[in-house]
Amino acid sequence: MAAPMRGMSVLRQAFQGLVRPAGGQVCRQVQHRCYSTPGHVQVDMNSETGVATVRLNRPPVNSLNLDVLTELSIALEKLETDKSCKAMVLASAAPGIFSAGLDILEMYQSTPERCVAFWRALQDAWLNLYGSRLITMAAIEGHSPAGGCLLAMSCDYRVMAEGKFQIGLNETKLGIVAPFWFTDVMLNTIGHRETEKALQLGALYSAQQALSIGLVDKVVPLAEVMPTVEGELKNWLQIPAAARVITKTSMRKAVLDRLRSQKEKDAQFFADFINRDSVQKSLGMYIASLQKKKN
Numbered sequence: 136m137a138a139p140m141r142g143m144s145v146l147r148q149a150f151q152g153l154v155r156p157a158g159g160q161v162c163r164q165v166q167h168r169c170y171s172t173p174g175h176v177q178v179d180m181n182s183e184t185g186v187a188t189v190r191l192n193r194p195p196v197n198s199l200n201l202d203v204l205t206e207l208s209i210a211l212e213k214l215e216t217d218k219s220c221k222a223m224v225l226a227s228a229a230p231g232i233f234s235a236g237l238d239i240l241e242m243y244q245s246t247p248e249r250c251v252a253f254w255r256a257l258q259d260a261w262l263n264l265y266g267s268r269l270i271t272m273a274a275i276e277g278h279s280p281a282g283g284c285l286l287a288m289s290c291d292y293r294v295m296a297e298g299k300f301q302i303g304l305n306e307t308k309l310g311i312v313a314p315f316w317f318t319d320v321m322l323n324t325i326g327h328r329e330t331e332k333a334l335q336l337g338a339l340y341s342a343q344q345a346l347s348i349g350l351v352d353k354v355v356p357l358a359e360v361m362p363t364v365e366g367e368l369k370n371w372l373q374i375p376a377a378a379r380v381i382t383k384t385s386m387r388k389a390v391l392d393r394l395r396s397q398k399e400k401d402a403q404f405f406a407d408f409i410n411r412d413s414v415q416k417s418l419g420m421y422i423a424s425l426q427k428k429k430n
């Protein structure tokens with residue numbers, strides 16, 4: 136029998152027919168299809184409900200490197216073109232973490248060529264997520280700083296676990312600046328005044344604080360995150376899809392087009408910015424502070 140998944144009772148898993156096939160990966164019988172498991176992004180498609188669950192799976196903290204971002208982008212593209220797919224839940228396979236954001240090691244002492252490739256992969260993953268026709272929901276069962284917060288904010292709805300977890304765009308604390316499209320998404324989510332404060336301070340919020348400024352939509356105990364997302368999805372799935380998609384597209388188009396029109400310039404700008412001596416020094420100090428935490 137497969138190991139119980141977090142936030143899901145053993146009984147419910149048994150009911151849903153979780154089995155471990157010969158390949159050793161967890162799949163569900165009959166109505167479920169897992170079409171990408173060996174890498175860092177697991178996709179579990181429930182063909183009965185049309186809901187796909189996409190789990191980031193790069194322990195310990197789901198930091199987003201070139202591989203993860205490329206896999207995420209491909210997974211999102213596949214779901215977008217799958218006519219049976221109506222909704223997507225973005226979640227994590229790593230306990231206690233949604234995503235630690237961009238892999239800092241992709242930005243520290245890297246080559247300009249790698250930086251550009253990495254940034255393009257991030258742009259594509261974000262364009263696919265923010266521009267998706269699907270209903271997208273983030274199940275935030277752990278910390279979600281920086282790029283993790285961007286992914287969550289880019290979904291249509293966010294449910295976060297209560298407790299010690301934090302979410303926010305903390306870039307300034309690393310001595311870097313949130314790119315304009317991160318800022319645009321936050322502006323669209325929590326408004327101008329809160330975004331100004333949040334970005335300048337590099338603020339990380341508890342789930343309750345995030346709820347109070349509208350950064351997340353619901354806060355529930357950890358075990359209730361997935362069931363709450365599933366419950367909310369039922370409401371969203373009742374709305375006529377064409378009307379919902381047109382509404383979403385028209386509200387997000389300006390922000391998406393702003394990046395689409397300057398992707399290469401943005402990637403080049405990132406590579407130049409990140410390789411400045413002062414930025415590299417700040418990143419080096421931040422990495423050291425993360426490591427010091429342990430000693």
Ligand SMILES: CCCCCCCC/C=C\C=C\CC(=O)SCCNC(=O)CCNC(=O)[C@H](O)C(C)(C)COP(=O)(O)OP(=O)(O)OC[C@H]1O[C@@H](n2cnc3c(N)ncnc32)[C@H](O)[C@@H]1OP(=O)(O)O
Nearest residue numbers: 198235236237238239240278280281282311312314408425
């Ligand atoms: C003028 C305009 C200019 C615009 C230019 C644009 C430039 C913009 C550039 C970049 C934008 C970047 C956005 C980002 O996403 S930056 C990433 C920010 N992320 C963070 O600050 C999170 C850091 N991590 C943590 O705070 C914690 O790890 C936490 C997520 C809270 C989990 O804590 P815990 O469970 O205690 O785990 P550990 O801290 O022990 O971490 C375990 C190991 O993982 C390593 N780690 C953690 N985070 C990252 C990361 N983001 N990237 C790479 N590695 C990470 C950590 O060092 C531990 O490693 P080890 O076991 O080897 O010590």
